[in-house]
Amino acid sequence: MRHTLLAVSLTLVLSGCASQYTGDFSENAQLNTGKGVSWQTMPAEANSVTSLTELVSVPGLPALIDEALSGNPGLQQQLISLKTAKAQKRVTNASRLPGVSAGLSGTRQQDSDDSYNTSLTVSWEADIWNKLGNQVSAAQWSVAASEAELTSVTNTLVAEVMRGYLEVAYYQQLIDNEQARLTLLKNNQEVILKRYRTGLGALEDLDNARTSSASSEANIAAYKENLAQSLRALAVLLGRTDMSVSDLPVAATFPDVLLPLTSLPEQDLARRPDLMAAYANIQAQEFSTRVAYKSLLPSISLSAALSDAGTSPSQALFTNPVWQLLGQLTAPLFQGGELRANIDIQELAVENSWWGYQSTLLTAVKEVQDGIGQEKSLASQYQATSVALANAKRSSDTYTKQYRQGLVDILDLLSVYQQTYDLQAQLLQLQFNQLSNRISLGLALGLGVSA
Numbered sequence: 413m414r415h416t417l418l419a420v421s422l423t424l425v426l427s428g429c430a431s432q433y434t435g436d437f438s439e440n441a442q443l444n445t446g447k448g449v450s451w452q453t454m455p456a457e458a459n460s461v462t463s464l465t466e467l468v469s470v471p472g473l474p475a476l477i478d479e480a481l482s483g484n485p486g487l488q489q490q491l492i493s494l495k496t497a498k499a500q501k502r503v504t505n506a507s508r509l510p511g512v513s514a515g516l517s518g519t520r521q522q523d524s525d526d527s528y529n530t531s532l533t534v535s536w537e538a539d540i541w542n543k544l545g546n547q548v549s550a551a552q553w554s555v556a557a558s559e560a561e562l563t564s565v566t567n568t569l570v571a572e573v574m575r576g577y578l579e580v581a582y583y584q585q586l587i588d589n590e591q592a593r594l595t596l597l598k599n600n601q602e603v604i605l606k607r608y609r610t611g612l613g614a615l616e617d618l619d620n621a622r623t624s625s626a627s628s629e630a631n632i633a634a635y636k637e638n639l640a641q642s643l644r645a646l647a648v649l650l651g652r653t654d655m656s657v658s659d660l661p662v663a664a665t666f667p668d669v670l671l672p673l674t675s676l677p678e679q680d681l682a683r684r685p686d687l688m689a690a691y692a693n694i695q696a697q698e699f700s701t702r703v704a705y706k707s708l709l710p711s712i713s714l715s716a717a718l719s720d721a722g723t724s725p726s727q728a729l730f731t732n733p734v735w736q737l738l739g740q741l742t743a744p745l746f747q748g749g750e751l752r753a754n755i756d757i758q759e760l761a762v763e764n765s766w767w768g769y770q771s772t773l774l775t776a777v778k779e780v781q782d783g784i785g786q787e788k789s790l791a792s793q794y795q796a797t798s799v800a801l802a803n804a805k806r807s808s809d810t811y812t813k814q815y816r817q818g819l820v821d822i823l824d825l826l827s828v829y830q831q832t833y834d835l836q837a838q839l840l841q842l843q844f845n846q847l848s849n850r851i852s853l854g855l856a857l858g859l860g861v862s863a
Contacts, residue, residue, distance in 0.1 A: 464855065510534055560686070575848050576649060698762055701762055717737075811824060
């Protein structure tokens with residue numbers, strides 16, 4: 413008997429050693445957060461900020477962000493996913509605790525006394541291989557992944573609300589710029605008409621001016637529709653069905669948007685919630701793989717039961733109970749390769765989550781590099797376009813005076829006007845792109861929402 417117990421114990425130890433997962437994907441992921449990348453230098457005007465909401469300071473914008481956080485359907489679905497993951501963790505953790513069940517049954521038979529039976533059973537599985545503990549750990553990492561995904565969705569939503577506000581401001585300013593162009597063109601029509609009536613101009617000058625005015629009116633119609641679409645998109649983010657410009661604190665000019673500072677990008681990347689979620693997924697899959705390996709091992713379960721019987725319910729309520737204690741050792745012998753196949757599936761799932769982490773990391777590096785490069789490029793474009801606009805305005809004033817003196821024709825004047833207002837529209841586009849890029853860069857650096 414002693415030799416038998418020794419053999420069983422040795423078999424358990426050897427099987428336990430042979431059924432361990434030895435992967436190190438999570439360790440590799442922890443060490444790989446962008447080190448070795450040749451990062452671009454940040455512009456000198458970059459600011460040290462800790463949250464996305466610090467980038468843009470506009471009265472009324474925080475209220476819109478709060479409305480989006482409470483009313484956006486996608487964010488609420490992600491919150492439900494997190495609550496579900498936490499509930500699943502409680503279910504998994506319950507398997508480590510003893511289970512208690514009670515039973516009461518009764519029978520009535522002709523020509524016989526009534527019979528009642530009661531029972532109370534306590535069962536528990538001994539977690540000698542920490543299999544249940546690994547299941548709980550996998551559930552904990554799944555919760556961590558869900559929390560990080562919720563943070564990622566929250567940050568993205570806030571950034572989209574901020575960009576949506578900027579887009580509304582952009583189209584509103586484009587409309588104002590085009591309205592100013594149209595007003596100027598219509599005033600020129602009056603001047604041309606007066607000159608024609610006094611014999612100082614040709615009829616085709618008036619046609620050219622009217623053509624430019626009609627083109628400007630078409631641009632205004634297009635910009636208004638773009639503005640309406642931007643408002644509808646922002647309404648969806650806030651969880652509304654509709655909204656108007658009057659609902660927003662839109663100013664006549666763009667608000668300042670700070671350029672976020674990154675002094676050590678690889679550390680900044682480590683705080684990105686999507687990268688955190690990818691790492692947590694690796695950990696969850698690794699613990700699930702350990703569970704799959706330990707499914708090959710024997711399991712020990714214990715149960716204790718109290719039972720009683722009587723001719724009435726009160727007599728059967730453990731007045732003279734009989735107890736029973738049972739220990740059970742079970743081991744899988746043959747299941748058609750199912751357990752080994754589950755191990756292969758889990759190992760592939762770990763490897764897949766590792767490549768998912770790598771993909772997320774590469775995307776993060778690209779987004780940061782793109783954001784820094786775009787900031788530099790847009791700043792140069794903005795500076796050059798500002799110089800061009802200043803020159804165009806001076807030319808516009810000069811050509812206006814020369815036209816009234818009859819020194820240049822209407823086509824030259826309209827061309828200068830067209831160039832001036834086109835450059836103003838181009839400058840607005842560059843401003844919007846630069847401010848939007850700064851929000852994207854903050855998101856790429858893992859900036860979140862301040863509490």
